[in-house]
Amino acid sequence: MPVLPELAAVLAAASARTRPEPPGGGPVLREAARGYWDRRGLHGTAGGIAAAPGAQPLLLALIGAHGGDVLMPRPCPAAWMPQARLLGHPAYHVPTPAECGGIPDPYALLETVRRVRAEGGRPKLLLLSVVDDPTATVALPELVREACEAAVDEGLHIISDETWRDTVHRPRDTVLLSPAEMCPDDVTVLADLSGALLPAAWPVAVARFPDTARAAVRHARTLDILTALGALVAGPVAHAAAHALGEPDSVRDRIQRAAALNTEVAAAAHRAVLGSGALARPPEAGCHLYADLGPLRSRLADLGVTDSMELEEYLTDRLGAPAPGGHRFGDELGALRVRLGTGPLLGATPQQRAESLAAAKPLELAHVARALDDFAAVFADLR
Numbered sequence: 001m002p003v004l005p006e007l008a009a010v011l012a013a014a015s016a017r018t019r020p021e022p023p024g025g026g027p028v029l030r031e032a033a034r035g036y037w038d039r040r041g042l043h044g045t046a047g048g049i050a051a052a053p054g055a056q057p058l059l060l061a062l063i064g065a066h067g068g069d070v071l072m073p074r075p076c077p078a079a080w081m082p083q084a085r086l087l088g089h090p091a092y093h094v095p096t097p098a099e100c101g102g103i104p105d106p107y108a109l110l111e112t113v114r115r116v117r118a119e120g121g122r123p124k125l126l127l128l129s130v131v132d133d134p135t136a137t138v139a140l141p142e143l144v145r146e147a148c149e150a151a152v153d154e155g156l157h158i159i160s161d162e163t164w165r166d167t168v169h170r171p172r173d174t175v176l177l178s179p180a181e182m183c184p185d186d187v188t189v190l191a192d193l194s195g196a197l198l199p200a201a202w203p204v205a206v207a208r209f210p211d212t213a214r215a216a217v218r219h220a221r222t223l224d225i226l227t228a229l230g231a232l233v234a235g236p237v238a239h240a241a242a243h244a245l246g247e248p249d250s251v252r253d254r255i256q257r258a259a260a261l262n263t264e265v266a267a268a269a270h271r272a273v274l275g276s277g278a279l280a281r282p283p284e285a286g287c288h289l290y291a292d293l294g295p296l297r298s299r300l301a302d303l304g305v306t307d308s309m310e311l312e313e314y315l316t317d318r319l320g321a322p323a324p325g326g327h328r329f330g331d332e333l334g335a336l337r338v339r340l341g342t343g344p345l346l347g348a349t350p351q352q353r354a355e356s357l358a359a360a361k362p363l364e365l366a367h368v369a370r371a372l373d374d375f376a377a378v379f380a381d382l383r
Contacts (some may be wrong), residue, residue, distance in 0.1 A: 001258055002354045003199050006250045008018075008245045010200070011094050017235030023053030023227040024219075025206070029238045032245035033206040039247070040165075042189065044181050044196035044211050049224050051238070054203035055163065055192035057231035058222075062188060062207060068124025069116060073104045075163065075290070075329035075337070077133050087193075090121055091329045100139045100281070101290070102132025113154045116335040126156045130176060131164040134339040136266070136283035141177035147380075148179045158187045158219045163195035166255050168285045169263035184212045188218075196255050197244040204233055204241040206339075207256060217373040220337045261362055262287045265342045268363060270373050273340070276379035287343055293336040296382045300336060307324055307333045320344070345371040 030049040052058035059371040060083050063070060070084040074093035075082060075202065084091035093102035094112050104112075104114050104126070116123045128147065130139045139147075151158055160179045189208040194200045207222070209215040226232070233241070266283040273280050279292040285357060293311060300306070306316045308325030315323035319354050321344040326337030345368060347353040352367045362368050 001199075001254075001357060004250060004254050004348050006248070007198070007240050007331075011240040014236040014239035017239065019116060019146075019235055020232035021235060021238045022052065022063070023232060024223045025049065025346045026238060028122065029039060029242045029245075030232065031205075032242035033208070036245040037189065037208050040178070042178060044208060044209060047107065047217065047361045048209040048211055048219060050207045050209070050219060051204055051232050051233050051241075052207075052226055052231045053207040053237075054194075055079070055161075055190065057226065057229055058205040059159070059161075059190060061089055061222045061225035062190065062218075062230070063089060063125065064225045065218045066157055068122045070127065071109065071112060071116075071123055071156070072127040072330070073102060073103065073129075075326060076100060077129065077132055078084070078128065078324065080127055090116075092116060092123075096135075098141075099143065099144055100132065100137040101135030101295070102129040102137060103139045103144060103147045103244050104151075106146040109147060110154065111177045113156070115334045119246060123156060126151045126158050127161065127177070128158065128377050129161040129164070130178065131162065131168060131285045133161075133164055133286060135281060136286045136288055138174050138176060138284045139279050141175055145182055145305065146177060148183050152183050156186075158183065159190055160187050161190045161192075162190040163190070163332045165191075166196040166289070167259055167262065169259055169266070169283065171259070174284065178270055180208070184371045185215075187214070193244065193251075194239055196258070197238075199243060201239060202237045204237055206245075222280055228275065239362050240250065257357055261357055261359075262342060263348070264363055265345050265356075265368065265372075269340060269342055269345065269375060272372070272376035272379050275376065278379065278382070278383050287340055288341045289327075290337065292341050293338065293382070297336060299382050305336070308335060308337060309333065310335050315340075315378070319375065321367050343381065349372075381383055 030046040033049045034046045054332040070091040073096045095108045097105045113123050192205040209219045273291045308327045312325035327333045346356040354364045
């Protein structure tokens with residue numbers, strides 16, 4: 001999306017700041033993050049906030065601060081498994097329910113925990129995302145509750161990645177329950193602000209810790225790791241992030257416009273994928289969808305595509321845009337799954353993307369209609 005002019009002006013006004021924020025973020029940024037979560041019913045103090053220059057260093061610090069083995073759903077964000085492996089922590093995938101991605105099936109979670117312990121492991125941490133990347137689904141509250149209760153009963157701490165919570169396509173029709181609402185003492189919430197509030201080139205992520213003595217120790221460990229990594233938020237970017245976290249009218253309007261645009265474009269892309277005979281859950285958030293081309297296996301085999309690596313190469317070449325295969329998200333190599341971003345469908349230039357964002361009927365814009373036709377043609381060829 002084009003940079004919001006108001007945020008660009010805030011960043012420019014702070015360009016003379018030559019020093020980075022202190023480890024974990026300065027008081028203004030942490031207070032802004034506290035207010036952001038307070039408006040979403042997650043109350044706490046600014047002292048329980050930690051910020052870093054992006055979600056990856058922050059997640060690395062959080063995993064390092066907790067220790068033990070890590071569990072995560074299959075599929076999951078591409079960075080999660082490498083972060084655990086980089087720290088030398090054993091990591092295990094858990095299947096998700098049929099209804100959604102992002103959270104583990106509670107019975108599969110219990111079985112995985114017991115198996116890992118029987119093999120001498122120490123499962124300590126569960127990563128999940130109620131509003132999921134890569135599947136673009138929103139987990140039902142009852143499923144979130146069951147998964148979280150199972151995790152807490154087994155002594156697991158939960159890191160809830162809520163990066164995409166503000167990108168829900170139909171917020172009035174979607175009930176979003178944060179794990180921190182039901183298990184406030186056992187959940188750390190993580191949000192990458194580039195999901196909805198900031199451009200990707202301005203890296204900032206924030207974490208909200210529980211208000212407990214144990215969490216205070218983990219917060220201190222997280223800051224120690226961020227310090228050792230030199231993972232400090234740039235001063236001008238922190239100023240812009242604090243402004244965005246305050247959610248002035250312009251920022252809220254941009255979030256709503258972007259969600260409305262992605263609702264229409266993602267739905268059109270979803271129809272094109274289903275029209276080919278492939279499978280995909282209806283996208284409910286974000287700017288992507290996760291497709292299973294397993295039903296097209298014979299046709300793809302004729303084209304030399306037999307696994308997700310080859311599928312990634314084939315679709316990236318045909319679509320002219322990255323189409324990462326499911327193996328990057330923890331799915332089996334032999335499963336023909338792929339994450340399809342809708343960003344390239346919004347326009348090839350900043351001007352076209354701005355037109356898409358402002359349009360009342362974006363699917364009727366010439367460049368969007370042409371991009372969707374080309375997208376649909378790639379999948380039509382696979383029937």
